[in-house]
Amino acid sequence: MSSASYLGGTIGLPNPALRLVLSQLAGIPLGIYYRRAFYNQSPTKQQWFFTITGVGLFLCNYGWSTIHSMISVFVAYLLCKVAGGSVFSVVFAYVFYMSYLIAGYHYNMSETYDLSWTMPQCVLTLRLIGLMLDVYDGGQPESKLSEYQKKAAIKDKPNLLEVAAYSYFYGSSLVGPQVSGLNCKVGGSAKGIHNVVWQQLQSLSCAMVRLCVILHQQRVHTAFLVDCFAKSEKQYPLNRLRQLINGEYSKPGTKEPPDSVIPAMGRLLPGLAFAVGHAILHPRWPTELCLTEEFATYSFWERSWYIIVWFRFIIMRYQAVWLIAEGVCILSGLGHNIHPKTGEQLWDGVRNFRLSKFELSATFQGIIESFNYNTNQWALNYCFKRLRFLGNKNLSHVLTLAFLALWHGTNSGYFVCFLFEYICVIAERQMKYVVHRETYIKEWLSVPVVSVFSWFVQKLFVLYCCAFGFLPFSLLTYKKWWKAYSRLYFAGWLGLGVFWPLAFSWYKKSIVRTESVKKDQLVRPSNTKQWNGVVAKEE
Template identity: 25%
Template sequence: MINPVTGILSSATGLPEPTLRLLLTVILAYLAAYLYNKKFSGPDAIKYTVANRTHYLLGLGLGLNVFFNMLSIYHSLVTVAVSYAICFGVGEQMGDRKLATAGVWIFNAAYLMLGYYFMQTDEYDITWTMTQCILCLRMMGFGFDYYDGRKLVTVAGPPTKTELKTVPEDKLNKAAIRETSNKKSPAALPLSFSADTPILQLPSLVEMLAYALFPSAFLVGPQFSFSLFKKWINHNEEDLLLTDDQKEERERAQTLYVWRSVLLAIIYLGAQQTIGATYSTSYLLTDEYSNLPFWQRFLIFPIAGKFAYVKYIGIWLLTEGATASFGISYEGSNEEGHALFGGLANALPGTFETATSIDHVISAFNINTNLWSKYYVFKRLKFLGNKQASQFGTLAFLAIWHGFHAMYFITFLLEFLYVQCELVLRKRLVPIVQSYTKKNDIYFKIWKLAAWIACQLCITYAIVGFELLSLEKSYIAYKNVYFLGHVAILVILGGNILLPKPMSLKKKSQ
């Protein structure tokens, strides 16, 4: 169903209606943040209750969701309602949180898969399944947090005023720590999924809806825990104790961060609409491209792959600014006392553009989804007894989460294999080149440049198939560069099996 507002704008500008609807929804999230802050910030903030803030936020989230999904919003509402009913009926009434969590996972996975089955085509379609895939992970994470809240431990210190108001007396000074936090200090864990994610008591349906439909996060993320939402909506007591100077400094830092996100988004999305439109992945299928000399095809191929990433980074940066506008991404102050608002960043452009390994890319691209996968899938596959098996299982889950297209699975398989290739090359090459790079800074820079080129070639090669979706289209594109990225995997992993082990590995095995 076409939104009448974006339909008119599409006719006037010639831009695709779904793309306009996506961009306008994200931009309207800035207006939602402005309205929220205007009402609940400042000297009058203390007179409003948590319920007031929650209801207002839910209204904003519902409004934006209706603007994007129109009548298809019922998919989101049904998903949240059924997930809540499972937790309430099975977890609260029957007292079986484990079974409730399993129910939430099965229901959300089945709903999303059915949505893909009925809606999926051979092109990228902006439909209600876009918001549904974000909501699916949010509800699955909520289910696991609800499960983790079953075990309570006594903690030191008096309860806060907020806890005295919201936590039952028999649970005061009690806490639950996520089992996959690896006993790291809270400061070492990400803001989105800190160690306090377990849910001690089931929230109200209104709270769950407000969390699920958060105005700046329901469309393309970021993912974050219900506990972070709860802390933010309750307003930490320390926020009420800030001096006027501290408040002014925080507002200044917040404004700068929002503008930084917006300007970077404009640069990325602008580049996508100019260079990326000329060298898109679909261009790799044309006769014009296939008739070019090989060296030109070889150069253009990674450019097309690169701009497949650019559009994602652009929209995430735009969303990041809206999220920072709400203030939920605030992660404290640095050593100089400057407030930081990058706690829910979903892309780190500087790290991504200079990445010299796939690990760097993973840490800088789709950050919060990767963190979600780490804590709710990878670490919970520990029973497999093998890190590579857990990694493979996590990538398989992410492939299924994206949809049924075969190239999703092949792309994530390529990612897995490229990581294995990196491990092989590090073991074999690093001991050799270190004797040169440690002595000469020029050699070190050349080594880093080579690593950067190799990393960029790998990630841009793999994502082409992800973008083209179908096996037939991907085959044409990869055939035009003689499947070099696939051949490289065979050469590296095959060579590692056939060649003698490096001396360092021989010593370890003795």
């Protein structure tokens, strides 16, 4: 029996899941080694380091299936070399990479989350499509580009080694992050970095031992890690990696690595804490219970409360993996980000989860802006804004969500989830319109006691809708999510997809009627015989 098999059996994890966990955590020692041996070395040395370590992690996890990522990297290089900067390269990139990914999904399709080469392939798909668009922007006049496009645009095309390093970077090749956003300034300072590293690694080791014990006690299934790591991506433009390689993120006035160890551990350790929390709590509120006869015996309110609690605990898996991935990237320096006004070093350049905003937000928009943030930014910059030629924001929004759903997979649950997200966002905008127009509602909600109560009600409503929409995403197949929805009486769809649109339509018509009556009263005098044709002035 191999060491991996023995360890996997000891902590209750199958080999593929264990290898993926260890590969993700391998970013910590790799990051330390990169800081000591390769930081500020020649770009070629750094690119070889990123490529070799990344390919090695791929081979450990996917074996011969690593060939799929190699094909993708080589195609990206050829596109840059032969047709880089053309519309053809952009269209071909979208069609080729999405078709390749969908073919992989079809070949590996199942009714549960599986560990296969399609998981890192979905990361590469967005990354390399974004690369083609950045190269295209590099050939356009700056007057036609947005601020983001100006920063991300690539004027000098990358060679094969650079494309490989960008694709296989050890901190983001298997599960992300896919970071958006660029910066150029440097700041921050600290002392005793290497001592802090080893102190934090000791704490990290203890935390991992505790996690393994809990995983063994709870007998967590493969789905915990599969679903946890799958689609946990953020996108970053090539220019960010170039800035790291060129030493632009160094300590001010030096060529030493940035003081990013403590900020990195500040994300890694909470990530491990969320992993432990999920491992303990989610098995007690499993997704599969929604499909059992026991769930059918609950009252409607009990079922509703169940999915709210379930959603809160299942989300911990995403919090965990995003925080761990972010910590690895911060350790290397990739998370560098300076506040444009204060000059403060934020270390949030690769942030994909805004914890405080997610916990305190009582709106759908706030949840969207804090959850899977950088992937949403990628969709904004590389999909939504690129559809501006359609002249219809709603159509662009729908097509962007459809693209993201297809990118996640071909199961119907993904499309239902994103469609419900769209309905929630539209309904929230309409509700804000009503509150803004009816001033007495705004005044009433501004009362301190009422505002606190209103926040709790809104938060509960948003959590319910998030849980309701996330069910198909977790259950994947039609027969599963339809069964779960039927036991919830399709409440979310009926409430926000049927009853609210009817109510808002009636409200809009009543406004038109009211304004029409006011206009008639203003223009038409009570005694038409004495009217001189001049519109009466308002008092």
